[in-house]
Amino acid sequence: TATNNFKKAIEIDKDFKDAYFNLGVISKYKNELIKAVNYFDKVTLVDKKNVRAFSNKAFIKIQLRDFNSALSDLNKAIEYDPNYINAYLQRGNIYKELKLFDESLKDYNKVLSFKDSEFSELYNEALFNISHLYLLRGNFTEGWKLYENRFKINSHPLKDRIFLKPLLQSIDNLENKTILILGEKGIGDNIQFSRYLPL
DSSP, rough: OOHHHHHHHHHTTTTHHHHHHHHHHHHTTOOHHHHHHHHHHHHHHTTTTTTHHHHHHHHHHHHHHHHHHHHHHHHHHHHHHHOOOOOOOHHHHHHHTTTOHHHHHHOOOOOOOOGGGGGHHHHHHHHHHHHHHHHHTTTHHHHHHHHHHGSSTTTTTTTTOOOSSOOOSSSSTTTTTOOOOOOSSOOHHHHHHHTOOOO
């Protein structure tokens, strides 16, 4: 297997950072999160400025809700590569989770400052996350507007939706019209939100 081959490679060369990195990725996908962090730690021992290893460690620590340690890893990634856009997005997510909304917004805006189309997925994620910040702070007009960016994120379940009729822009004139409501959350959320349809 790939795992055994990478381990054999490490037996030959204890400083083979790519083997450690790949073992970290494999462990992450197998949901062996602590083991994955340990492999990424070994990468950063061999290559102290490996921003991808720091970012991967942080991503796993976010899942483990170890936010302070994840912040430390992301700060190092940004220190070693100030243009590593994914680190700003992840750090913004942590700040949002910690309710440090000003810091979160600053990092999301940093993501938006990178205009390269290569980063369009992260760009749309940042806009979507900014919509959360606005909604949390009661700025519903801007929040709901930016919330539409979720459809531009590749992982969104309704990204490729195709409608033959226009999207609803206003509820001012609904007489003799039919509205198709699409559920995009779990069943519990759909039940919760459907209570408001009569209103």
